[in-house]
Amino acid sequence: MLTTRFATSGLPSGNQFDAWRDWYDAVFETTTETGKRAGFEAANSNWIVGGLTVSQVDSAPVAVARSRSFVRRSPVDHWVVTLSDRSTSEVAAGDRRFRVPPGVPFLLSLGQDMAIRRTVGESRMQILLSRDTFAGSRQLLDSAVGIPLQGPRGALLADFLGMVRASVPTLTGEEASRLTGAVQSMLEACLGPSDRRVEGAGKPMAATLMERVRKAVARHLYSPSLGAAKLCREAATSRSQLYRLLEGQGGVAQYIQRRRLSESFAILCDTSHDFSIGRVAEMLCFADASGFSRAFRREFGVTPKEVRLAALSGLPPAPPSRDDSPAGRFRDCLRCS
Template sequence: MSTPPAPRGFQPVILRTHGLRPDEQVAAWRGWFDSVFDLEQPEPDGAGFLAESLAWPLAGMGISQVTAPGLRVMRTRQLVRRNPVDHWSLTLGGAETQLQTPRGRVRIPAGVPFIVSLGQELVSERDADQRLQLYLSRDRLEALAGPLDAACDMPLQGMLGQLLADYMQLLARRIPQLEPEEAARLPEAIAAMVAACVQPNPDRLALAEGQMEATRLARVRRAIRAHLGSARLSPQLLCRLAGTSRSQLYRLLEGEGGVARYIQKLRLEASHAALSDDRDGRSIAQVAEACGFHDPSAFSRAFRREFGATPSEVRAAALAGHAMRPLALDGPSAPALRDWLRAF
């Protein structure tokens, strides 16, 4: 009997409440946050608490992606004394956050990052959402302690704040694909990017340039995918959508064969994905048009050059059950957030 291959990639610590009885779910979620936060469900509805946390530990920091119903999170004076971990938490929420700290009350808009220190009391309340968090240890970012503390408890807005938000989203997409040896190099890059966005100076911006370029490229890619079918998709429109200059755009995509080539590449990838999905009932012509190809013959030629098969051959393979689909990865569990934080 053969042994199945081990899942590849950097495996997260996973907590899910979905397999528990509804009356056990909130207690299980509280158990993960025990001694770090107290939790309250603002409006318990008796339907349980379906939530998921994926947490990737790194050297001196960690990345967490949490999907949960509406929640009120408190770090009280008693908890600060009981568990004096004083990491920073850099958060990007999918819903507005109402934050209360010793500095006062503030509303953080959805999609805007903000920093809090776990060394202080705080109350955070928000509706159901998915949010990303970077936990940063003081030992790892000691040289940046002053600027990080000064930036606490307020929205990080402006161009660099948005760049940091985009970078966090890029991290969340990429980190499951990393091999452990690649993940070992990630903390240095994260620290450079955080330093450049929180307290920019020429040296820090230069050190984080590679991270910023990758983030800008992800922003351009997202803008292209959002407007794949538009005949108006052009370098000028991309510059406006991605918040970049024309020269910066051309420099970003120089290694991809240029702007026009990159747009066509993403359009072809999207059309291939649609034709490989046996649940997609659109005709080949409809898929092509939705992906920005308005000349069927030109689409077929470009598709075959890119993939070595015609659109109809890819569609036929999907209907025959031969299309490839990504497999979901699973990972180990852990007893509590406090142990994960203490490992930094």
């Protein structure tokens, strides 16, 4: 996987925008309303594998365009999927004009004239798709050009793109070689869902739904109402799908308990407070301190009291290592079964 990065931070403020414009001049005509003298802090990182490029951009407000004459001079015709974190994108694509709110992906073709304007500084990711590499998805991709991808499938795609962004810097060569297939199958499942396409995107879709579940559990870890019903609502998934997702974790209740036990371990290692063990158990919705202590010992091989005493002595034990990060789960879905 080839990695490139460009940033304007080390340049004189009066030269920053010109350098940024020159960085993109083969693909876009770039303008800014802030003025050159104000400086233009921006950075672009790219990860390229085969006919797929994952691009992360952090910049001041900017507008980019590909006029018809520019398209003739710059014969790049990749599809581009964009997801902005904070900025609304004002888009013109051919004869279409539309606004895309933050968090909603949209797809354009560099082979067509376009213009995108953003009025606030932002962080955005883009995935550029080579027409040769993604030729098998041409009809679906072309049909989605110039349409904000809203609704449940758009939200699922946005969550998947977030996992790609978090994961791609850490991928091994073998994992990166499978990234194109994962992206293609997920795009097909979200742009033109069918039983066949959803089944084909099984691994990346499961990783994305699992990330939704992880976030939902984290939000409600201290709530006694946390259970299967709440997770289904929060993760926008069915009960049967939730059970399948967490089957390898011992089930819904076991997964929630393990997350609560991990949280309790961190609390007991934190010497900035003096919560009693009973209070920690109560905070994390255990029925009583003795049941909490038994579950804690089964999970970690030590008692809550032993962890607290070790922390107070300056030698807190390390909990068992589990990669429950988005990047960890995404890498799992790229590995061979």
